[in-house]
Amino acid sequence: MTATNELPAVAVSIDDAGRRVLTHPEADTVTPGELVARATAMIPVLRERASATEEARRVLPETFDDFLRAGFFRIVQPRRFGGFEMDMETLQRVLVEIGRGCPSSAWTLGILAGHSWWAAQFPEDGQVEIYGNEGVALLPTGIFGRGGSARRVEGGYLLSGRWAYQSGVDLANWLGCGAFLEDSDPPVALSFIVPRDDGQVIDDWHVMGMKGTGSKTVTIEEAFVPDARAITLASVEAQETPGSEVHANPLYRTHLMAFISIEVTGAAVGAAQGAVDVLEEMGRTKPVRARGGGGGETATFEMSRPSFRRRLAEAKTQADSARTMLFAESARLMQVSRDQAATGEKMTREQVAEVTLHQARIIQMSVQAVKQAFIAGGTSATAQGHPMERFLRDVNVIATHQVLRLDSAAEAWGLAHYGL
Amino acid sequence: MTATKLDIIRQRDSEGRVVLTHPEAASITREELIARARAMIPRLRERAAATEEARRLLPETVQEFTDAGFFRIVQPKRFGGFELGLDVLEEVVIEVGRGCGSSSWALAILGGHSWLAGLFNEEGQCELFGDEGHVIIATNLSGNGRASRVDGGFELSGKFVYLSGCDAANWLCVGAQMQEEGPDGPWIYAAIRPEDATIVDDWFVLGMRGTGSKTVLAEKLFVPEHLTLAQKAVQDQEPPGRYIHQNPMYASPMLGFLSIETTGAAVGVALQAVDVLEEIARTKPVRTRGSNAVTAYVYETPIFRRRFAEARSLAEAARTLLLSDARDLMARVLEYAPQGRKFSGEELLTYTMNASRLVDMCVQAVEHAFAVAGTSATVEGHPLERCFRDIHMLSTHNVYRIDQIAERWALAHFGLPG
Numbered sequence: 001m002t003a004t005n006e007l008p009a010v011a012v013s014i015d016d017a018g019r020r021v022l023t024h025p026e027a028d029t030v031t032p033g034e035l036v037a038r039a040t041a042m043i044p045v046l047r048e049r050a051s052a053t054e055e056a057r058r059v060l061p062e063t064f065d066d067f068l069r070a071g072f073f074r075i076v077q078p079r080r081f082g083g084f085e086m087d088m089e090t091l092q093r094v095l096v097e098i099g100r101g102c103p104s105s106a107w108t109l110g111i112l113a114g115h116s117w118w119a120a121q122f123p124e125d126g127q128v129e130i131y132g133n134e135g136v137a138l139l140p141t142g143i144f145g146r147g148g149s150a151r152r153v154e155g156g157y158l159l160s161g162r163w164a165y166q167s168g169v170d171l172a173n174w175l176g177c178g179a180f181l182e183d184s185d186p187p188v189a190l191s192f193i194v195p196r197d198d199g200q201v202i203d204d205w206h207v208m209g210m211k212g213t214g215s216k217t218v219t220i221e222e223a224f225v226p227d228a229r230a231i232t233l234a235s236v237e238a239q240e241t242p243g244s245e246v247h248a249n250p251l252y253r254t255h256l257m258a259f260i261s262i263e264v265t266g267a268a269v270g271a272a273q274g275a276v277d278v279l280e281e282m283g284r285t286k287p288v289r290a291r292g293g294g295g296g297e298t299a300t301f302e303m304s305r306p307s308f309r310r311r312l313a314e315a316k317t318q319a320d321s322a323r324t325m326l327f328a329e330s331a332r333l334m335q336v337s338r339d340q341a342a343t344g345e346k347m348t349r350e351q352v353a354e355v356t357l358h359q360a361r362i363i364q365m366s367v368q369a370v371k372q373a374f375i376a377g378g379t380s381a382t383a384q385g386h387p388m389e390r391f392l393r394d395v396n397v398i399a400t401h402q403v404l405r406l407d408s409a410a411e412a413w414g415l416a417h418y419g420l
Numbered sequence: 421m422t423a424t425k426l427d428i429i430r431q432r433d434s435e436g437r438v439v440l441t442h443p444e445a446a447s448i449t450r451e452e453l454i455a456r457a458r459a460m461i462p463r464l465r466e467r468a469a470a471t472e473e474a475r476r477l478l479p480e481t482v483q484e485f486t487d488a489g490f491f492r493i494v495q496p497k498r499f500g501g502f503e504l505g506l507d508v509l510e511e512v513v514i515e516v517g518r519g520c521g522s523s524s525w526a527l528a529i530l531g532g533h534s535w536l537a538g539l540f541n542e543e544g545q546c547e548l549f550g551d552e553g554h555v556i557i558a559t560n561l562s563g564n565g566r567a568s569r570v571d572g573g574f575e576l577s578g579k580f581v582y583l584s585g586c587d588a589a590n591w592l593c594v595g596a597q598m599q600e601e602g603p604d605g606p607w608i609y610a611a612i613r614p615e616d617a618t619i620v621d622d623w624f625v626l627g628m629r630g631t632g633s634k635t636v637l638a639e640k641l642f643v644p645e646h647l648t649l650a651q652k653a654v655q656d657q658e659p660p661g662r663y664i665h666q667n668p669m670y671a672s673p674m675l676g677f678l679s680i681e682t683t684g685a686a687v688g689v690a691l692q693a694v695d696v697l698e699e700i701a702r703t704k705p706v707r708t709r710g711s712n713a714v715t716a717y718v719y720e721t722p723i724f725r726r727r728f729a730e731a732r733s734l735a736e737a738a739r740t741l742l743l744s745d746a747r748d749l750m751a752r753v754l755e756y757a758p759q760g761r762k763f764s765g766e767e768l769l770t771y772t773m774n775a776s777r778l779v780d781m782c783v784q785a786v787e788h789a790f791a792v793a794g795t796s797a798t799v800e801g802h803p804l805e806r807c808f809r810d811i812h813m814l815s816t817h818n819v820y821r822i823d824q825i826a827e828r829w830a831l832a833h834f835g836l837p838g
Contacts, residue, residue: 283834303834306827313826313833317777320770324744325737361733407726410733414725418701 007068010082010135020128022082022135026071032090038070039097046101047274050212051385057205058170058214059108072098072109073138077116078247081127082135085249088259089330092266096323099270100277103394104212106267108168111213112138114263115176119193120252121241126228130174130193140166140215141176143191143256144233148179148220150190156226157181159192167215172196175218178233189233198223209393210267239346250341251334258333258347261356261403262326265363269326271395272319272366275373278387279312282377302376311376318369322362329358353413360409363399370395428500428552438546440500440553442492450508456488457515464519465692468630469801475623476587476632477526482556485527490516491556495534496665499545500553503667506532506677507746510684514739517688518695521810522630525685526585529631532681533557536593538670539659540611543646548591548611557593558586558614558636561678563607563651565596565638573644576610584633589614592636595651609649616641627806627813657762668757672749676763679772679819680746683779686814687742690735690782693789693807697728700793700804718792727792734785738778745774769829772819779820786811 011023046063053060059067067073075091077083091113099106119130119137130137142148148161161179169175173196181188202217235241236256244253283303302308333355340346374381374392381388402408414420429441464481471478485491493509495501509531517524534555537548548555565578580594592614597607620635653659654674662671701719708715718724749771756763790797790808797804814820831838 280833303830303836309830309834310823310826313773313830314822316829317770317773317822317826321737321741321774321777325740328740328744357729357733358737361737365737406730410726410729411722413733414719414722414729417729418719418725420720 008071010133012133019080021080022131022133023079024071024074024082024084024135027079027082027084030071030084032086032093035071035075035084035086035090036093036097039072039094042066042070043097043101046098046105047387050102050104050387050390053102053104053212054390057211059105059168059212063102063105064171067105067109068136073113073116073136075113076251077113077131077135077137078120078127078249078252080247081120081131081137083116085251087251087330087334088262089327089334092262092269092326092330095264095266096270096273096326099267100274101270102212103267103271103274103391103398104210106270107210107213107264107398108171110264110267111140111167112171114260115139115141117252117259118143118176118256119174119243120247121236121243121256122193122231123228123242124246126193126226126230127243127246129228137174138168138172139174139176139193140169140172140218142166142178142218143176143260144178144189146178148177148192149182150179150192150225150230151182153224156224157190157192157230158222159194159225160221160223162217162219164217165215166201166218167213169196169201169216169218170214175199175220177218177220191231191233191236192225193229194220194223194225207397209390209395209397250337253341254333254337255347255352258336258352258355261359262330262333264398265326265359265404268363268366268395268398269319269322271391271398272315272322272369275370275388275391275395276312276316276319278381278391279315279373279376282381283308283312286378286380308376311372315369315372315376318365318372322365322369325358325362325365329355329362348416350413350416353409353416356403357409357413360404360406363395363404364406367395367399426552426554430551437498437542439498440549440551441497442489442500442502442553444489445497445500445502448489448502448504450504450511453489453493453504453508454511454515457490457512460484460488461515461519464516464523465803468520468522468803468806471520471522471630472806474632475621475629477523477585477630479588481520481523482588485531486554490527491531491534492553493531493534494669495549495553495555496538496545496661496667496670498665499538499549501534501538503665503669505669505746505750506535506672506680507743507750510680510687510742510746513682513684514688514691514742517685518692520630521685521689521692521807521814522628524688525628525631525682525814526588528682528685530556530558530585530588532677533559533593535669535672535677536674537591537611538665539654539661539674540649541646541660542664544611544648545661545664547647555591556585556589557591557611558583558589559593560636561593561595561609561674563595563597565594565610566599567596567608567610567643568599570642573642574608574610574648576612576641576643577639578637580636580638582633583619583636584631586614586619586634586636587632592617594636594638607651609651609654610643611647612638612641612643625813627809627811662757668753669750671757672753673763673768675768676749676771679768679775680742680749682817682819683742683775686779686782686811686820687735687739689807689811689814690731690738690785693786693804693811694728694732694735696797696803696807697731697789697793700797701728704794704796724792727788731785731788731792734781734788738781738785741774741778741781745771764832766829766832769825769832773822773825773829776820776822776825779815780822783811783815
C-alpha cells in the first residue's frame, strides 16, 4: 500500500490487437493472501466507525477510500480493465474479515466489487466506456427486469424506472438497471448500465439493521442508453453474454444468479465471526460479581462461568462452520465454471438453485451463531452502539433478503428439482 | 461371495525390512473407492434389517469391504495399505452410510484403525499386519483396563465396553492403566487377539444395532511389549510409527483423527434419509379427504418441498464441513510434521467440536425428513425409521455431545484448568 493518499495509477496501453488495456500496478504482484491481510488489518478501524456508518446510513467516505486503496473493488474485475481477476473465494475471504468490523461495509463491498464482474458481461465497447481510464466501475444493481421500462430508439433505448434497494449507491459511478422492453410480447427483459448522474437517489433507507449499506431507491426518467451498455437477460440465462466472449477466464462465464447469490454472504458470516470476537473479549474483560457483593473488587471474569463457555463454543462452531461452508461453496462454483467452460455445458436451474439454497443455509448458521453470542453477552451488550446488538440486527436483516431467505431458497430449489 | 486370497507381494527392502504390497496399491484412486462404495448401496440397504437383527456387521458385508480394500484406505503402504487420506476414508464411509448406518460406523472404526496399527513400533506393526496386511481392529481406547508390568510385557485385565465391530475383528485394542503407579499414572494401549478375550453379547440398543458394539472381557492376558503403545507417546504426538512411515498421516494426533473418523457415518445416514425421502416423494399419493382418488403426489405440495430442501441442505452442508475438516487435518499434518510442530489441545478440540456440530446438523436433517414422510415411514424396518433411530443413537456418543465438548474446548481456549 502506498503511504500517501494517492491512489495507485492504472496504466493505459494499446495491445497488439489494437485493444485498449488498463493495467493496475499491483495486478501481477498482489496475492489473495495479501488482500485478506489488508482486510484483517482494517477490522479495528471499521469497528470504530460502525456507529458513524449506521448514522450516516451509507459507507463512510474514509472507508470507501480505504477499500479503493486496498484494491478490494478489483478482486473479480477483468485484468484487461484494471482488475485482479481472482475468484469468488478471495472476495468472500475479504468480505468475512470486513464484516467482522462492519457488516454494512462488507455488504456494500460485496455488491460493488461483485458488480465489477457484472460489467464484464457487457459488449466490449460498453466495457471500455464503463471501466474508463481508472478501471473503476462501481454500480449497485437492480439487474432483473422488474422496476424499469425501455423504449427502443435509434442506437439504443430510452430507459425509465424506479429501483429499490440500491446498496452502495452513494459510492457508485454507474447504475445497473433492469427493465422490460415496451410492448414486447412475450416480455423481453433487458439490463442496462447507465451513468450515476442519470439517476435520482431517494433518501429512503431507514431500517432496523444493515443501516450503513445505504440501500436507497433510484429513479430514472427517459435516459438514453446506447446498445453497448445494454444486454438481454436471455443471454445472461444462457451464459452467453457479449462479455463472456471478451474475456477468456471461465470466471466470466459463471451463471449470474449463482454468482450474485454468493456475492454478499460473507457479510453475514463476518457478522457471525464478529459476534464471536466480541464475546471472546467479554470473556476476558467482563467481570462477574458475587450476588450482594456490591461493586467491590472482582477476581473473576465471564470466562470462569461454564454457561458462558458453553455459549461461546456453540457460537464459534456455528460461525466457523458457516465460514468453511462459504469458502467451500465459493470454490465449488469456480470449479463448476472451469469444468463447464471446458465442456460447453451450462448450469441447470436446479444447480443454480442449489447454490442459493446453500447460501441461505450459511446465513442461517450465521444467525444462530450471533444468537448464541447475543444471549451470552447479557444486557450490557444491548446498549445502543454496542457491536453485539448491531451484529444481531445486521445478521437478521440479511436473513430477510428475498432471495437468501431459507423459505424462498428452499422452495425455489424444490420446484427446480422436481421440474415444476 | 467366496473369500479370495489376495496376492500380496512380500519383499524385503535394502535394509532387510519386510514390505507388503497390495496389488492395487499403485493404481487405486479415491474415485474408484467411492464408486465401489456407491455400487454397494442397494445391497447394503437390502441387508440393513438383517444387519440390525444380527446385531453385528454381516459376514458378507465384511467380505465385500475386504474385497473392495476399504480396510486398507488409511493403512501404511509398507504393510499392504493404500495410504490415502482420512478424507478418502470419510467419502467411502459416507457412501456406505447411505445404505446402512451400522455398517458405515463399523467400517469407519475398523477401517480407520488400520491407521492406528501404523502407530506401533516396528516389531509391533510386523506382527499386527502379519503376512497379508489384513487388520481389522476393534477398540476401546478410554483406558479403563488394568495392566501390570511382567517380564517382557504386561499382564492385562479388564472389562471394555462398546467395541464396535468386534465380531469381525482379528485384533482388539484396549486401553489400560498401569496398576503399580496409581490412578494418575501412565496407561497403555494394548493389542490382543479376540480369541484370547471373551465377547459378551450385550448390544441391545435403540439404534446402530448392527455395529455390534459389545463388551469385551480380558483376564490376566500376557501382552508383549511390542504390542503396546504408551498413551503418553500418543498424546504427545510422538508414537513410534511416526518415524517408521514417511507419510505424515502417521503423525496425526489421535484425538483429531478419531473425532473425524466415525462422523462420516452420521453424514451417510443423513444423506440416506434424503435419498429415501426423494423416493417417497414421487410415489406417495396425496388423497383428497373423503375420497380414494389420488389428486397428486407429495412432491407437488409446497410443504413437502420445503422440508425436503431443508433436510437436503443440512445433510449436504454436513458433508461439505466434514470433508473440509478431514482435508484440513491432513493438510496441517503435512505442514506441521516436518517442523516437528504439535497440535495444541485447542486445535484438536476444534475438530471435535466441529464434528459434534455437524452431527447435530445430521440429526436435524433426519428429523425434517422423518417429520414430513408421515406415519407410513415409521413401520418397523422402513429405512427412514431406522435412520431416525440410528442418528439419534449416534448423537449420544461421547465425542458428539456438544455440552461437554464445548466446555473442554473453551477451557483449553482460555487456558483454564480442566
